[in-house]
Amino acid sequence: MLVWAVTLPFDRNGRVLHLYSCFWAQLYFYVNPLWHLKVDGREHLPWRGPAVLVSNHESLGDILVLFGLYRPFKWVSKASNFKLPLIGWNMRLNRYVPLVRGDKTSIMKMMADCEYWLSRGVPILMFPEGTRSEDGVVKPFKDGAFALALKQRCPIIPVVLTGTARTLPKHGLVLETTARCHVQVMPPVDPSGFTDVASLREHVRNLIVSEKARIEALTPGA
Template sequence: MLFLGAIVVWAVTTPFDRNGRVLHLYSCFWAQLYFYVNPLWHLRVDGREHLPWHGPAVLVSNHESLGDILVLFGLYRPFKWVSKQANFRLPLIGWNMSLNRYVPLVRGDKPSIIKMMRLSERWLERGVPILMFPEGTRSADGQLKPFKDGAFALALKMRCPIIPIVLTGTARVLPKHGLVMQTSAHCHVQVMPPVDVSGFDDVAVLRDHVRDLIVAEKARLESLPARA
């Protein structure tokens, strides 16, 4: 039923919403239903005011589980996902990703990476943010893996800000290689202030700076007392 709703939204809004913002916001609602209907799942989003409604930005987040997808839709701001191409073949959810014109990627495939970067540049030129997981894959133990260069090279080339996002609590929803969603979850999304890339001219320096910000903020959030 939700996918049929997505088709209706797509058909009605496409003529006047060339960037698919309305369909994306509908998809945000679709993903958030899991939290709305489950009293044992809790999501807190802080710093949403740092996200643009209009204008280019590269959003980067740590990646702990498939639950990250659900909570990041809770940002309720326009953006295009960069996601594994295999996800686009999933029934219903993958079809909705195609309707949203999210950006597919085959990890480790150079032509696919080049195509992904070009598509991302086009969306940024149209004032639509891109969201990427710079670790490239989910962390198995919750510790941040090394960041890849793509998101940071993109931000430097397009001269747009990078917005770091920190997730906690999502690893317990559906851990890597896990098949069963946990019955309870307390997830937190912290959007950090944008990083102005004008002070950087080296991808590696920018990459490491943003990773250090995310590591420090994640440690701070995990040290806070658990909320009921």
């Protein structure tokens, strides 16, 4: 609340509060010597300017890990998360974007909110699978992120996560004692070379699947 109140007059897009939230989330890694996080390719992320970040999704731990990007963006997250104590309050102050899965009205509102932030030069981050993978296999992607990129003519930035399922599995209730998490930010994809949402969607999904397989082959057990 203090960071929000102090920075609001000069930081209308909430960049400072978001970066503070990044630090807050990273405390889980800083204080736990058995959790390790490696981030590669951070130079592909913009400090300013619209972009749509898309990541595979394996665990609730993905949220902690992706805050480690330390770059401004607005999360798209399921609406129920905004009701959680502390975390939900933080999400509301950050003006992240809520979504009720399967609700057409909520989906339309989410898309409008994302267009608003992109028009202000603030990137957004989405999980195009829509839900966490139970077995680590990348699920089919939904259209939303790619439709936004085409409409707003802004780059798609693929982000690949490995090792995060070991933090908190989909149906798990206990944090794993050890985890080696890796975030690989890939070069931006220019949507202008694609004529439709489906071709852009499948191109980006193939990039993520291939890069994930490459990383896991180099780091067995990831």
